[in-house]
Amino acid sequence: MGRLQLNDLTKVFESGANDIVAVNELNIDIRDGEFLVLVGPSGCGKSTTLRCIAGLERTTSGQILLDDRDITHRKPKERNMAMVFQNYALYPHMSVRKNIGYGLKITSDLDKDEINQRVEQTAELLEIKELLDKEPGDLSGGQQQRVALGRAIIREPEVFLMDEPLSNLDAKLRTTMRTEIQQLQQDMDITTIYVTHDQTEAMTMGDRIAILDDGELQQIGEPLECYHRPVNQFVAGFIGSPSMNFLSVRQSDDQLEHDEFTYDISTETQEALTEASRNLTLGIRPEHIQLVGGDEANAVPTTIQVVEPMGEVTYAYFEVGGQNYTASIDGERRIESGDEVHVVFPEEKIHLFDGRNGAAVKNSELDETFDTVRA
Numbered sequence: 001m002g003r004l005q006l007n008d009l010t011k012v013f014e015s016g017a018n019d020i021v022a023v024n025e026l027n028i029d030i031r032d033g034e035f036l037v038l039v040g041p042s043g044c045g046k047s048t049t050l051r052c053i054a055g056l057e058r059t060t061s062g063q064i065l066l067d068d069r070d071i072t073h074r075k076p077k078e079r080n081m082a083m084v085f086q087n088y089a090l091y092p093h094m095s096v097r098k099n100i101g102y103g104l105k106i107t108s109d110l111d112k113d114e115i116n117q118r119v120e121q122t123a124e125l126l127e128i129k130e131l132l133d134k135e136p137g138d139l140s141g142g143q144q145q146r147v148a149l150g151r152a153i154i155r156e157p158e159v160f161l162m163d164e165p166l167s168n169l170d171a172k173l174r175t176t177m178r179t180e181i182q183q184l185q186q187d188m189d190i191t192t193i194y195v196t197h198d199q200t201e202a203m204t205m206g207d208r209i210a211i212l213d214d215g216e217l218q219q220i221g222e223p224l225e226c227y228h229r230p231v232n233q234f235v236a237g238f239i240g241s242p243s244m245n246f247l248s249v250r251q252s253d254d255q256l257e258h259d260e261f262t263y264d265i266s267t268e269t270q271e272a273l274t275e276a277s278r279n280l281t282l283g284i285r286p287e288h289i290q291l292v293g294g295d296e297a298n299a300v301p302t303t304i305q306v307v308e309p310m311g312e313v314t315y316a317y318f319e320v321g322g323q324n325y326t327a328s329i330d331g332e333r334r335i336e337s338g339d340e341v342h343v344v345f346p347e348e349k350i351h352l353f354d355g356r357n358g359a360a361v362k363n364s365e366l367d368e369t370f371d372t373v374r375a
Contacts, residue, residue: 002158002191009062037206045215082152090136097132160192233358279355286328288349299342
């Protein structure tokens with residue numbers, strides 16, 4: 001079993017008169033066998049959270065439970081967890097065989113033959129058996145990563161903790177290793193907490209993702225749920241690449257007013273805004289922006305500034321009111337810098353956020369298949 005609960009977890013670093021609250025009353029329930037990704041910008045508290053779970057940092061307050069056992073103040077070696085670091089932390093003077101088996105040697109009473117058998121099995125699982133007698137300095141980054149994973153796997157822990165383990169690899173290898181880590185986790189069915197600042201990793205790897213900012217949990221949910229139904233403007237802007245476009249507007253009866261245009265809204269949208277501030281932020285994802293003729297309802301005239309063909313899609317950058325925005329259009333559509341166009345933000349695809357606190361008051365509409373697939 002590997003159910004992990006964080007109850008009001010708080011970590012404060014004392015710094016004279018200005019204490020730093022790295023993690024603030026964090027509450028997360030991680031299911032047995034779940035792959036949870038902690039994601040957020042640098043300094044949001046995700047690595048500190050992981051280190052508190054591992055026992056490498058003392059918590060200031062709160063509680064950490066593993067299968068209902070309080071492990072808040074237990075030493076790292078008493079928690080039955082294995083951690084994979086960003087820099088791999090391999091012993092350079094030891095062979096791959098000794099690196100993988102070292103943890104068992106110091107924490108178990110297995111004899112040399114039993115440890116070696118476990119090392120062989122782990123190396124075979126990771127397809128690095130031919131590297132066992134080499135030293136870390138002779139390995140590529142991807143091979144070193146596999147050795148670090150092997151050192152964690154061989155201990156058969158209740159929980160895997162991974163702190164940005166792919167950040168030192170090139171883009172192509174990161175993609176390969178993402179798939180391999182997912183497959184390993186599914187095959188072994190071990191609860192895994194994975195820290196990253198890369199929202200693409202978060203979206204593609206996690207059963208659920210927990211988005212942190214400034215030490216506080218912003219939203220936790222399935223990746224597509226956070227993408228389509230962000231609880232606030234921060235989550236909406238952080239999840240998705242290219243990121244969501246934001247325009248400042250003001251509600252006036254059945255319209256949203258921008259300095260450069262007015263936008264007619266339906267009765268349903270008006271009803272969703274009854275408790276919101278008149279000052280709002282309209283959000284629209286690049287792939288939902290449409291390039292249309294000037295006679296379309298709510299069409300906004302603009303000029304294409306820059307075009308980036310990516311193959312399947314093309315990113316078109318345009319200005320509205322002196323601010324830059326991005327549209328993602330079909331890669332087969334011909335468009336060039338300097339083209340005068342009209343853009344439309346379909347009402348069923350816009351998000352609206354309260355100008356007072358950034359809370360979502362309207363998210364984009366989804367067809368019925370989204371909830372069917374989630375169920």
